[in-house]
Amino acid sequence: xxxxxxxxxxIGGSVALKNRIKHVxxxxxxxxxxxxxxxxxxxxxxxxxxxxxxxxxxxxxxxxLNNADEREADEIFKYLKLDMNFPVIAVNDKNxxxxxxxxxxxKLSK
Numbered sequence: 001x002x003x004x005x006x007x008x009x010x011i012g013g014s015v016a017l018k019n020r021i022k023h024v025x026x027x028x029x030x031x032x033x034x035x036x037x038x039x040x041x042x043x044x045x046x047x048x049x050x051x052x053x054x055x056x057x058x059x060x061x062x063x064x065l066n067n068a069d070e071r072e073a074d075e076i077f078k079y080l081k082l083d084m085n086f087p088v089i090a091v092n093d094k095n096x097x098x099x100x101x102x103x104x105x106x107k108l109s110k
Contacts, residue, residue, distance in 0.1 A: 020060055021059070022059055024050070024051065024056060024057050024058070024059065026051075026054040026056040026057075027054045027056060029055045030092045030108070031091070032058065032089060032091050032108065033060070033090045034050065034058070034087055034089050035060055035090070036059055036060070036062065037061060042086070043087040046105065049100075049102060053106065053108070055108055055109055057089075060073070082096070082098065087099065
């Protein structure tokens with residue numbers, strides 16, 4: 001079983017938020033976290049693309065968080081200087097892909 005990999009700078013110290021993250025095991029392309037909404041079609045397309053590229057990633061559906069965890073997710077977005085636009089992919093604690101950007105996502109598999 002593969003351990004869940006979490007970008008610590010982006011998650012902070014919250015054990016509760018770490019427990020909300022789901023892991024998709026596949027080819028390691030770095031530490032990748034997808035922040036998504038369960039109802040967002042572009043978020044679903046992003047997950048489908050990551051899966052088709054066989055890229056390992058962690059994801060969290062921000063709209064399914066409880067109030068305390070949602071506040072922490074909001075703090076992460078403030079830290080990243082982002083609006084609450086989805087999907088957001090954080091790569092190796094430093095690169096951010098905002099929105100469904102197929103070409104940028106495909107580059108993750110190289």
